[in-house]
Amino acid sequence: MPLEYFEQRERSLLGSRCEALYAAPEELPARGLTVNGLRCTPERFAELADFALEPSPFCAEGFVVRDPAFRPGRHPYHHAGVFYSQEPSASAPAALLEVRPGMRVLDLCAAPGGKSSQLAAALGGQGLLVSNEYDPGRAEALKSNLERMGAANAVVTNAAPAALAAALPGFFDRVLVDAPCSGEGMFRKEPQAMAQHGPALVRQCAALGAKILESAAALLAPGGLLVYSTCTFSPEEDEGQAGAFLAAHPDFELADCGVGFGSPGEENRCGGFSLDTAKVRRIWPCQGGEGHFMAKFRKKGESGGQARASKPPRCAKAPPEWAAFAQQYFPFLAGLPLLAAGELLLLPPAAGLPPLPKGVRVLRCGVALGRVQKGRFEPAHHLFTAFGARCENKEELLLADSRTAAWLRGEEIGAQTARPGWCCVLVDGFPLGAGKASGGRVKNHYPKALRNLG
Ligand code: SAM
Numbered sequence: 051m052p053l054e055y056f057e058q059r060e061r062s063l064l065g066s067r068c069e070a071l072y073a074a075p076e077e078l079p080a081r082g083l084t085v086n087g088l089r090c091t092p093e094r095f096a097e098l099a100d101f102a103l104e105p106s107p108f109c110a111e112g113f114v115v116r117d118p119a120f121r122p123g124r125h126p127y128h129h130a131g132v133f134y135s136q137e138p139s140a141s142a143p144a145a146l147l148e149v150r151p152g153m154r155v156l157d158l159c160a161a162p163g164g165k166s167s168q169l170a171a172a173l174g175g176q177g178l179l180v181s182n183e184y185d186p187g188r189a190e191a192l193k194s195n196l197e198r199m200g201a202a203n204a205v206v207t208n209a210a211p212a213a214l215a216a217a218l219p220g221f222f223d224r225v226l227v228d229a230p231c232s233g234e235g236m237f238r239k240e241p242q243a244m245a246q247h248g249p250a251l252v253r254q255c256a257a258l259g260a261k262i263l264e265s266a267a268a269l270l271a272p273g274g275l276l277v278y279s280t281c282t283f284s285p286e287e288d289e290g291q292a293g294a295f296l297a298a299h300p301d302f303e304l305a306d307c308g309v310g311f312g313s314p315g316e317e318n319r320c321g322g323f324s325l326d327t328a329k330v331r332r333i334w335p336c337q338g339g340e341g342h343f344m345a346k347f348r349k350k351g352e353s354g355g356q357a358r359a360s361k362p363p364r365c366a367k368a369p370p371e372w373a374a375f376a377q378q379y380f381p382f383l384a385g386l387p388l389l390a391a392g393e394l395l396l397l398p399p400a401a402g403l404p405p406l407p408k409g410v411r412v413l414r415c416g417v418a419l420g421r422v423q424k425g426r427f428e429p430a431h432h433l434f435t436a437f438g439a440r441c442e443n444k445e446e447l448l449l450a451d452s453r454t455a456a457w458l459r460g461e462e463i464g465a466q467t468a469r470p471g472w473c474c475v476l477v478d479g480f481p482l483g484a485g486k487a488s489g490g491r492v493k494n495h496y497p498k499a500l501r502n503l504g
Contacts, residue, residue, distance in 0.1 A: 053244060053247075056234060056237075060283065063319065071335070071336050072334065072335050073335065074340075075336065080115065080116055080138060080338070081120060081122060082113070082115070082135070082138030082139075082141060083113050084109065084111050084112050084133060084136055084141045084164065084167065085111045085113070085132065086111075086167060086171055086200070087171030087172070087174070088174070088199065088200050088201070089132045089200065092105075092111050092113070095113075095132065098449070098478055100449055101117060102116070102117060104116070107138075107311045107337075108141050108333070108338075108339060109144070109168070111141070111168070112138060113133075114338070122135035124502050126454050126455075126458060126477045127449075127478075127480065129198070130476070130480035130481060130482050131198040131200050131435060131480070131481075132480050134163070134167045134195070134199065138340075139281075139312075139333040139337075139339020139340060139341065140164055140165070140342065141164070141165075142309070142333065142339075142344060143165060143226065144165040144168035144169055144172070144226065145168070146307055146344060147224045147275055147346075148275060149172035149173060150172070150173075151172075151173055151174040151175070151176035151177060152173075152401075153177045153178075153223040154177060154178045154180075154221060154223050156214075156221075156269055157169055157180070157182065157228070158211050158214070158226065158262060158266055159183070159226075159228050159230060159262065160183050160192050160226075160228075161185065161191055162191045162192055162195055163192045163199075165226060165228055166195075166196060167196065167201070169181075170196065171199075173203060175203055176203070176401075177203065177399075177401050178204075178399050178402070179201065179205070180204070180205045180207060180214075180218075181204050182207045182208070182209055182211070183206075183208055184208070185208075186208050186411075189206065189413055192413075193206045193413045196414070197418075197432045197435055197436075198500075199435075200435045202397070202416065202417050202436040203400070203401065203416065204399070206414040207406070207410050207411060208413055210409070211261070211262045211265035211266065212261075212265050213407070213409035214410055215264075216407070217404070217407050217410055218406075220269070220272070221271065222274060223273075223274045224274060224276075224277075225266045225269055225270045225276045226276075226279075227259075227262055227263060227276065227278045227279070228279045228280075229258070229262055229263075229278065229279070229280050229287070230255060231281060231282040232247060232251045233247070233281060234247070235281035235335075235341025235342060238340060252282075252284045255282070255287055256284070256290070259278075259280070259287055259291055260291060260294065263276075263291070263295050266278075267295075267302065267349070272351025272352055273348075273349060273352050273353035274349050274353065275305065275346060275347070275348055275349075277345070278292065279342060279343060279344045279345075281340065281342050285316075285319035285321055286321060288315070288330075288345075289316060289319040289320045289321070289343075289345075290320055290323060291345075292323075293322075293324060293325040294323050295347070296347070297323050301349060301351070302349055302350065303348050303350060304330070304346070305329065305346040305347060306329040307329060307330060307344055307346050311333065311337065312331045312332055312333040312342075313331070313332050314327050314330065314331070315332060315343075329345075330343070330345040331343070331344045332344075365387040365388060365389065366389055366390035366395065369395075369427075371425065371427040372388070375429065380433070380440065381442070382440065383419075391415070393422070394421050394430070395418075395419045395420060395422075396415055396416050397416045398415050403415070414432075417432050417433060418431075418433065419432075420433060429484055431483050434474050435481055437481075438476060439474070441473065444467055444475075445463070445466065445473050445475045445487065446466075446476055446479070447463075447476060447477045448478060449477060449478055451477075457475055457482065457492075457494065457496065458496065459503065460498065460501040460503070461494060462491050462493055463485075463492050463494070465492045471488075472484060472485075472487075475492065482496065483497070484496075
């Protein structure tokens with residue numbers, strides 16, 4: 051039934067174009083990856099990578115990997131947050147937001163974090179990224195992925211969009227809604243998406259998407275941009291959703307996605323709403339991705355600028371153990387205002403965020419630095435993923451060095467460049483995490499859950 055519904059619908063909407071648009075170029079979907087601009091440029095990455103790459107048509111930082119043997123999650127550059135593995139067309143929506151350093155950006159449906167990673171890179175460490183995920187388990191994965199990517203100015207929240215909208219009305223310059231959808235673009239990659247599919251799911255997702263868009267509209271500042279995306283083809287969730295949003299929100303106008311890839315929207319998918327389909331974008335399977343829909347909206351009016359400045363958070367007193375540790379290993383962090391969450395010390399984003407109500411659970415605010423235990427400062431993994439390249443003591447590994455694979459398996463390695471004490475272990479200059487050197491060896495502090503085992 052599910053496939054029958056989908057096929058009949060698409061055949062009737064597309065007519066003779068159906069076969070060609072759904073003809074994917076390969077048996078297996080290609081893997082995509084997006085280079086983390088916080089680590090290096092796409093050009094540098096292409097020089098360093100030890101596997102075959104092709105540039106992706108969908109974003110400047112994207113590449114396609116066709117080798118079916120490539121296991122992105124085990125690659126040292128994945129561990130070092132140099133790239134994020136995501137389906138090629140999924141990298142397209144984040145770039146449409148035109149994020150610039152210093153902005154306040156919200157990713158409302160963010161887990162597992164591919165698009166948030168791109169947004170963090172576009173901010174270049176300046177301004178604020180709020181990465182929100184509704185599902186508590188997925189929010190933990192989001193936190194871990196943003197930590198791996200070295201994001202220092204992100205706040206990871208676990209909240210219903212409406213709770214965020216009540217807390218932060220008009221706060222953001224940019225909002226991304228990568229909506230929970232019926233996933234028709236996932237049929238090839240995740241066959242279970244097909245089993246759960248049907249007209250009821252499409253209706254349910256369209257209604258949920260509309261509700262999330264309502265909150266997104268409230269969260270955006272005048273003059274700001276909102277991008278809505280799905281990985282599905284259904285009219286109700288795509289052109290119909292965009293048209294209905296504009297009809298209900300006269301304070302928004304449709305902006306041109308302005309990209310060369312993919313195709314314009316389809317007139318017969320607008321559900322009777324008026325929509326300039328030339329301005330929205332679809333990616334069909336025949337165009338090299340599994341499928342995506344994107345629409346971009348501008349909230350009318352002028353940005354409030356400084357008038358929206360938020361109060362800095364209440365600072366925690368820096369314990370002397372942190373002060374001494376920072377002075378020795380990360381002197382540029384010494385003296386910066388800190389936050390405390392229980393015993394955990396954090397370095398909050400300088401851009402600040404107003405106090406949040408109980409309904410908005412904050413999983414991470416800025417960078418987890420570590421905690422004082424038994425009179426000593428025990429650094430957190432995040433400190434090294436965010437700032438490890440600037441650590442005063444380093445163990446420098448190369449991709450081809452057998453010590454790199456050993457390190458990722460959780461083993462102790464021989465020290466060649468690190469002096470005794472805490473050090474950052476890096477591969478080709480990209481931080482993997484903390485080690486502790488003594489007696490010519492580096493003790494492994496790479497978190498067990500992240501290791502390459504088996
Ligand atoms: N943007 C993500 C990325 O690039 O990695 C993918 C997001 S996925 C398409 C949609 C997300 O919306 C899922 O993580 C899902 O848990 C979340 N979601 C589910 N129900 C939701 C709700 N009621 N409100 C907001 N988000 C919801």
